Amino acid sequence: MSEALIGRRILVVEDEMLIMMQAMNLLKDLGCIPVAAATIASALERLAEASFDSAMLDVNLGGMMSYPIADALIALSVPFVFATGYVDGDSRTGYMTHAVLQKPFRAQQLSEALEVLIAGKPA
Amino acid sequence: MEHFRQNLGPFVVAAETTRTPMVFMDARRGGHRITFANDSFLSLLGYARDEVLGQSFDSLMAPGVQPQAWSQVLSAFEDGSDVDREVRYCRKDGTSIWASMRISPVRNQDGVVVQHFASISDLTAHKQEQAELKLLVDELNHRVKNTLSTVQAIVSQALRNSSDLAVVAEAVESRLSSLSRSHDLLTRESWHSAGLADVILAALDPFGVADDRAERFAVAGENIRFSPKAALAISIAIHELATNAVKYGALSNDAGCVRVTWALVSPNGESARRVVLRWHEVGGPPVAPPVRKGFGSGVLECGLAYELAGVVQLDYPRDGVVCTIDIPAPSEAGHE
Numbered sequence: 433m434s435e436a437l438i439g440r441r442i443l444v445v446e447d448e449m450l451i452m453m454q455a456m457n458l459l460k461d462l463g464c465i466p467v468a469a470a471t472i473a474s475a476l477e478r479l480a481e482a483s484f485d486s487a488m489l490d491v492n493l494g495g496m497m498s499y500p501i502a503d504a505l506i507a508l509s510v511p512f513v514f515a516t517g518y519v520d521g522d523s524r525t526g527y528m529t530h531a532v533l534q535k536p537f538r539a540q541q542l543s544e545a546l547e548v549l550i551a552g553k554p555a
Numbered sequence: 556m557e558h559f560r561q562n563l564g565p566f567v568v569a570a571e572t573t574r575t576p577m578v579f580m581d582a583r584r585g586g587h588r589i590t591f592a593n594d595s596f597l598s599l600l601g602y603a604r605d606e607v608l609g610q611s612f613d614s615l616m617a618p619g620v621q622p623q624a625w626s627q628v629l630s631a632f633e634d635g636s637d638v639d640r641e642v643r644y645c646r647k648d649g650t651s652i653w654a655s656m657r658i659s660p661v662r663n664q665d666g667v668v669v670q671h672f673a674s675i676s677d678l679t680a681h682k683q684e685q686a687e688l689k690l691l692v693d694e695l696n697h698r699v700k701n702t703l704s705t706v707q708a709i710v711s712q713a714l715r716n717s718s719d720l721a722v723v724a725e726a727v728e729s730r731l732s733s734l735s736r737s738h739d740l741l742t743r744e745s746w747h748s749a750g751l752a753d754v755i756l757a758a759l760d761p762f763g764v765a766d767d768r769a770e771r772f773a774v775a776g777e778n779i780r781f782s783p784k785a786a787l788a789i790s791i792a793i794h795e796l797a798t799n800a801v802k803y804g805a806l807s808n809d810a811g812c813v814r815v816t817w818a819l820v821s822p823n824g825e826s827a828r829r830v831v832l833r834w835h836e837v838g839g840p841p842v843a844p845p846v847r848k849g850f851g852s853g854v855l856e857c858g859l860a861y862e863l864a865g866v867v868q869l870d871y872p873r874d875g876v877v878c879t880i881d882i883p884a885p886s887e888a889g890h891e
Contacts, residue, residue: 448701449788449858454708456857457715468861492697494784517700518693536704 436547438463443487445475445501446515447494451535455488455515458539464546475501479508486549487512488533488542502527511549576600576675578612582660582668586611587632590670599654599677601647612673619645631658632671641678653678705734712850726850733758733794734787741783748885749786750778751830755815758793762801771806776817779830781885788862789880795851796834796878804876805839811875812838819884828884829865836875844871855880 442459446452447470459466467484469475472493478484479501487505489498489512505512513531531545570577576596580587592607600607600615607615617625624642631638638656645651654675661670713726740749740757755774756764764772781789797806797813805811817832836842845852852869855878860867865882 447784447862448705449791449854449862450708450712451701451704452861453853453858454704454711457712468857470862471864474861474864494782517697517704535700536707 434462434543434547436550437543439465440485440546440550441465441467441483442546443467443469443475443478443484443489443505443510443512445469445487445493445498446490447471448490451490455542458542461539462543462546472496472498472500476504479504479510483508484510486510486546488546489514491516491518499527502530511552513545513549576677578607578673579661580612580671580673582670586613587671588612589615596675599646599652599675600644601650606647612671616644619643619651628656628658631656632660641682653682702734702738706731709734712853716850729761729798730791730794732761733790736760737787737790740790741786746783748780748782750780751786751789751817751832752776752778754781754786754790755793758790759797759815762797762806768806771812773812773814773816775815776832777819779817779819779885785863785882785885788859792855792859792880793834795854796876799851800836800839800876803840804842805836808838808840810838811836811840830880830882830884832880832882834876834878834880836877839875841873842871842876 440463442464444452444455444459444466446455446468449470452468452470456466456468467478467482469478470493475498487501487510489501489505491498491514502512502514513533514527515533515535515537517535531549533541533545570591571593573593574595576599577591577593578589578596579591581590589607589610589612592602592604597604597607602615613629616628620628620642624640627640628638628642638658641653641655643651643653654677656673656675658671658673660668661672663669709730710727713723713730717723717726736757737754740753752774755776759772759774762768762772764774793815800806800811800813805813814835814837815832816835817830819828820831821828848856855867855869859865859880863880863882865880867881868877868879870877870879
């Protein structure tokens with residue numbers, strides 16, 4: 433377990449219930465404090481309520497693209513990783529420089545992605 | 556036109572009535588003046604015949620075509636080759652079509668090119684189908700990846716909750732089969748939405764709601780339409796409650812019953828309507844609260860609550876488990 437992730441607050445935006453629970457469990461195992469949101473509105477509410485160290489963002493939330501959340505995270509300087517089932521063909525135009533986890537991802541891929549994000553974040 | 560008819564008889568009828576858009580042009584005057592255009596050509600581009608006859612083919616077709624593509628068309632006049640590249644042309648009303656064009660020279664007895672003949676294949680519908688197919692394949696791929704992630708979650712949760720392989724296998728099989736039935740239901744509805752009653756009855760089907768345990772279920776409520784995502788989540792939750800009832804609750808003896816009821820409600824002072832669903836077990840063995848929380852209660856209290864932005868209350872009174880699921884009504888809560 434990486435020390436870097438212990439106690440980190442991670443926003444998990446995912447609208448498939450079981451995938452979300454799985455991500456929450458993985459993050460708890462890593463020592464993180466995950467906070468869940470399944471819609472754009474609830475994710476934006478969570479971001480307004482408290483600060484986060486990083487976020488994991490599903491690209492497609494029930495047919496709605498999660499870009500408004502991505503924009504809010506960028507504005508707040510919260511580093512994030514996209515999680516998506518799209519190989520290509522999604523329109524992540526403007527966000528192409530952001531890290532992407534291809535679903536289904538392994539626990540280690542998630543922890544490595546978050547470590548990179550958190551290490552790269554200015555203190 | 557009369558000149559054509561006299562000389563070529565049946566061929567003119569063929570050219571006039573074929574579905575393939577066709578034009579003849581005079582090769583000896585600049586700009587390829589149109590001398591014949593069939594009905595298909597006119598309807599493809601949206602012109603009347605008198606707007607086309609005597610006009611320059613070039614000035615009619617060139618607008619809206621990319622310069623590079625147009626120079627390919629022009630070079631086809633020179634060598635009589637196909638313009639096999641798909642070129643976008645502009646119709647009279649400004650809309651565009653995709654088409655490929657074949658241009659052939661017509662020579663006289665001395666071998667001099669006197670006319671050009673152009674036939675066009677309209678590729679607009681084909682292009683649209685291609686685009687739709689690409690969208691469909693991307694969406695299918697996305698759905699497959701999400702389903703694989705869900706399967707991964709199911710297996711990993713089962714392993715987390717037990718180290719007994721037989722228990723893990725049973726949990727995985729039962730949940731995958733439940734997921735599969737939900738997919739069947741949503742596929743029948745073309746993945747637009749699903750009715751709550753249909754979702755619940757499908758989830759309870761393997762527990763005998765329609766046959767051997769029919770008298771032990773009371774399911775009542777309107778068939779409120781939920782989104783596919785919400786329907787899947789509710790279906791998983793109902794499956795977990797029923798599994799629990801078979802193992803420990805009202806369905807673990809010969810006498811217990813499960814009542815599943817729901818209604819649309821408008822709480823005081825709130826304009827937004829909610830759906831309140833109650834799972835109520837009666838007649839089972841005396842209930843004791845579980846020592847440790849398993850996957851089922853996780854699904855209900857954590858997963859479902861987040862997924863549907865609702866409140867889920869799971870209680871263990873001695874005479875039967877009660878689960879109350881209080882969620883926002885779908886924005887266009889209709890029923891059948």
